[in-house]
Amino acid sequence: MANLNLTAPTKDVRNKRVAIALLLVVAGMVGMAYAAVPLYQIFCQVTGYGGTTKRTDDNAVSIIDREMAVRFTASVDASLALDVKPAKMSIDKIGSKVKIVYTATNLSDKPLATTAAFNVAPAIAGSYFNKIECFCFTEQVLAPGEVKEMPVVYYLDPELDLDKELDTIKQVTLFYAFYAS
Template sequence: MANVNLTAPAPDARNKKLAIILLCVVAGMVGLAYAAVPIYQIFCQVTGYGGTTQRAEDVAVGIIDREMGVRFTASVDAALPIEVKPAAMSVDKIGSKVTVVYVATNLSDKPVGTTAGFNVAPAVAGSYFNKIECFCFTEQTLAPGEVKEMPVVYYVDPELDLDKELDTIKEITLFYAFYAS
C-alpha cells in the first residue's frame, strides 16, 4: 500500500493565502465604493429616479399656458468656508427656457474647491425638469474672497402637463448641496 501524505499546508502558507484573499476583498470594496456614485448618478439621470433632473441640449418643442414656479435652495457643508446665495424664485410658462444664477463667495483667505450635487422636489417632477447648463458635479475653484456667478439654464418639459400625478403641482424646488472637492 502506498503512503499518502494527508497533512495540511503549513500555517504560514494558509495565513499568506488568507491575507491575499482579504486584501482582494478590501480592494474590491474600495473600488465599488468609488464606482457607486457615478453609477448611481447615471442610473438616476436615465430614469429620473429620486428627483434627478434630465439633461438637454436645447429647449423642448412648445410652450404651454400653464405656469410653474421653480424655487432654488442651497446648503453648504459646515466645514466649507463659502457662502452660496441661491437664485430667486422663477415663475414661467412651462416649456420656456430660463436662466438663473447662484452666487458663491469664498469667505476664506485660501483657494477653495467645491462641487455641488442636486435634487428636485417633488421627486416625480425630476423627469420633467431639464437642465441645459449647470454647474453641478463640476468642480468650482474660488480664489480667496472671490465671488462667482454660477448659472443654471433649464426648462420644464410640457409633457409634465399630461402627468395626472402633477396636476396640482404649482412649484418645483431645485436643491443644491455644496461640499468640498
C-alpha cells in the first residue's frame, strides 16, 4: 500500500497562499485604476457621453440650412508655463466641415509637453460634435519660447437638427483643459 500524505498544509503554507492572493488582488486593482481613465475616455468618445466629442475620419453626409455658433475656450493647469489662445467663435451651417486654430506659447525656458482633454457644452450636443483632426489626440511638445498653431477640424452632425432637446440651442462650446504630460 502506497503512503499517501493527506495532511492539511501547514500554517506557513496557508499564510503564503493568502499573501500571494492578496498581492494579486492589489496588483489587479492598481492595474484597473490605471486602465479606467483611458477606457472611460474611449467609451465617451465612441458614445458622446457627458459632452465628449466623437472622433471621425470623414465629413458629414449633408449640410443643412440651420446655423450653429461654436465658441472655443481653454484653461491651462497652473503648473504649466503655457499661454493658450482659443480660436474666435465660428458660425457655420450644420454639417459644414470647419477648421479652427488654437495658438499655444511656451512661456518657459525649457521644453514643455502638454496634452489637452476636451468637452462640449451643452453635454447633449457632444454626441453630435465630430472631430476629424485635433491636437488633443496626441501629446504636444513645445520648445522654449515656441509658438505653435494647433488645428481642429470638425463638423456638427446634421442629426443634431432632429434632436428636439436641441431645438432652442444656438451655440455650442468646445472646451480644452491643458495639463502636463
